[in-house]
Amino acid sequence: MSPSVLPSEEEFAELVPARGSITWQLAGDLRLMGGAGYALILQVAHPTVGAGVGQYSGFAQDPWGRLFRTLDYVNGSIYGGPEMAGEIGRRVRNVHKTIKGTTADGKRYHALEPEAFAWVHGTLAESIIRNHQLMGRTITRDEREEFWQEWRALGRLIGVRDRDLPTDWAGFRLYFDRMCADVLEDHPTVHEVLDTLDKPGPPPVPGLPDPLWNAMRKPLARQLHLMTVGLLPPVLRERFGLTWSPAHQAVFGALCATVKTSGLLLPPQLKEFGPVYVQWRRKQLERGDVAARTPPKRDVALV
Numbered sequence: 001m002s003p004s005v006l007p008s009e010e011e012f013a014e015l016v017p018a019r020g021s022i023t024w025q026l027a028g029d030l031r032l033m034g035g036a037g038y039a040l041i042l043q044v045a046h047p048t049v050g051a052g053v054g055q056y057s058g059f060a061q062d063p064w065g066r067l068f069r070t071l072d073y074v075n076g077s078i079y080g081g082p083e084m085a086g087e088i089g090r091r092v093r094n095v096h097k098t099i100k101g102t103t104a105d106g107k108r109y110h111a112l113e114p115e116a117f118a119w120v121h122g123t124l125a126e127s128i129i130r131n132h133q134l135m136g137r138t139i140t141r142d143e144r145e146e147f148w149q150e151w152r153a154l155g156r157l158i159g160v161r162d163r164d165l166p167t168d169w170a171g172f173r174l175y176f177d178r179m180c181a182d183v184l185e186d187h188p189t190v191h192e193v194l195d196t197l198d199k200p201g202p203p204p205v206p207g208l209p210d211p212l213w214n215a216m217r218k219p220l221a222r223q224l225h226l227m228t229v230g231l232l233p234p235v236l237r238e239r240f241g242l243t244w245s246p247a248h249q250a251v252f253g254a255l256c257a258t259v260k261t262s263g264l265l266l267p268p269q270l271k272e273f274g275p276v277y278v279q280w281r282r283k284q285l286e287r288g289d290v291a292a293r294t295p296p297k298r299d300v301a302l303v
Helices: 009-015 022-027 030-044 047-056 063-079 082-095 114-135 141-158 169-182 188-198 210-231 234-240 246-262 273-280 282-287
Strands: 100-102 108-110
Touching: 009 082, 009 141, 022 063, 022 114, 022 141, 030 047, 030 114, 030 188, 030 210, 030 246, 047 100, 047 108, 047 114, 047 188, 063 082, 063 141, 063 273, 063 282, 082 141, 082 282, 114 141, 114 169, 114 210, 114 246, 141 169, 169 234, 188 210, 188 234, 210 246, 273 282
Parallel strands: none
Antiparallel strands: 100 108
16 A cells, blocks of 8 residues: 555644534434435445455444444544544555455456545445435535535545545536446345345344344334435436335335424434544444454445
8 A cells, every 4th residue: 555545644633524514513413324224335336345345244244333333434533533533544444455356247356446445435425415405404505515525535534535536516416426327236235235224133232122122123124224225316226126116205205304303303412423422432443443354254345
């Protein structure tokens, strides 16, 4: 890895969003959890990311562990301070160095291919904005542009270069549509992830009674499936062979409206959950669980 790919320690502070910035305000909203599956499907549909996840990731066996590592990455980078953000970026970059192989059609791939690596970072921004548009707070055009500039800067911490993503939000939308139309593919990893989301195992919550989880599991899975498929662009739903009817759209719209309205009732700690999360997970963040690996498989995508 070229030493110039990652920023110097002196640059960390200027790359991390400031307290109170638009990224600080948007990224920590607990309502974004409903869109976690959306970002993940966008990521694994990229042929390089999908191959890496299929060959290295233990997502199907440990989906909650992956979720926590994603939340560690996002929240630790934004709310943990420059030193933590820089260390997380180094760990994330390093853990991807050895993830490489051959796709099912015989093409060589590497997790650090600039297009694939930048795509993963970009999908996180897309998920945050799209979720807020449908279920969160209203975002002005200027705020959206400011967020994108902050998000591009944050990508530098993991080695996403300025030239790897469009310079403005309008350019990102064109890039996103092009990726969906021309690059993302339907392959077994997409459906493995969808199947896992449809049949989630119990979360690692101490003291959670089995009867309570059994009662929660099916409604939670139905809601997560609806949110994941509903957020996908129609071109991807069709490509993946996912059923979506007017009835599905009506229920999806009602669910989004309910979640959006719930913001009036949520306490500030849940709408600004990022700092709370970092405090709760500080020990795991400091010892490097964000990039934890369980041999012989390793997580590839950031979400």
